[in-house]
Amino acid sequence: MNRILTIIAVLSIAASSSASAETIKFEDSAALLGAACARDIDANCRGVNLDPQRMKDCLVRNQDVLSPQCKGEYSRAFDAIQKRVAARLAVFKLCERDIVKLCPSVQKGDRGAAVDCLLAGPRGIGINCGKSLGEAGYR
């Protein structure tokens, strides 16, 4: 019983740490989609631009005829883009107080200067804020 619990604990730690790993560049996720699905898009989604709704809908609609390569990668590519977008939004939620407290000279709304200030590693930066900077790929 104890052993099972240990395994579950280890697994959940592994899962949460992989979930909080640094997200990948937009360039890489977009390239993944372009490389895996170029032919499928030409054959089935002509005239559709890169778009998280319209392109994804088109690929989902054509599931049955997609190449295995595209089928296996397209959700991964869109998820990767979504993850980085979410990670970047999260920085400004998780660091809101840190910015006010540690970066007083940064003008409200100047996100670029706020990130620069946080990256300079001011003393007393919150754990969650610090972690979010890594996840967003700002470090």
Added chain:
Amino acid sequence: MRPTNIPRVTGLCLAVLVALGALPASAQAPSPAAPTSEEWIKKLSGLATEPDLDLAELKKQAAERIKARVEPIPNKRPLMAPELNKLPHFFAEILFDEDAAVVRPDSYRTLGRIADTLTHPSMLGYKFLIVGHTASGGRRDFNLTLSQRRADVIRDVLVNTFKVSPKRLVTLGLGEEQLLDRAKPGAPVNRQIQIATVASAIEAHAPPAAPAAAAPAKAGAHKSKR
């Protein structure tokens, strides 16, 4: 000896090229000359003064100039908006479906790279102009409209897919009215997308208690804020 060798070498090169061309897109490495987002960030930095751009007026002038058939010979046409080339800017090669505003999947990587560039912390404080250009050929008025639609599509992808704030992006299509290589009006190099830094994106708030001189921690990375 030598003259007989040359054709053989050329033949081999051709064979290699043909073999490369037959590989699936995924197996092709990006061309060695592909720029990085770091290079583009450098090119977009350092906006000295905000230009006084009237995009609606520029669009009107371009359409009028085409209607009046000003300078039918492409390489003699004066540039429509030479001031754009003085702004911090870069050019990106993006492939579209022929005569359409649909980005080819081969260019998704480049779209992602543009998104990485514009969402880099040092770029977050700025607004950008996306300029569409076409090579010369076909109807001038069609090319003008096409380049505007293509610039709009780049904006839409950046906004919808990569969640760049729409407030930070404006677009302009210049068709073949501002050729990038006037010596070769029909060359593909003229079809590039140009992205220029045009303004601060930081909305005017009540001025902070400290004077502006004390504000930016990294000089040069951010321009003076209003």
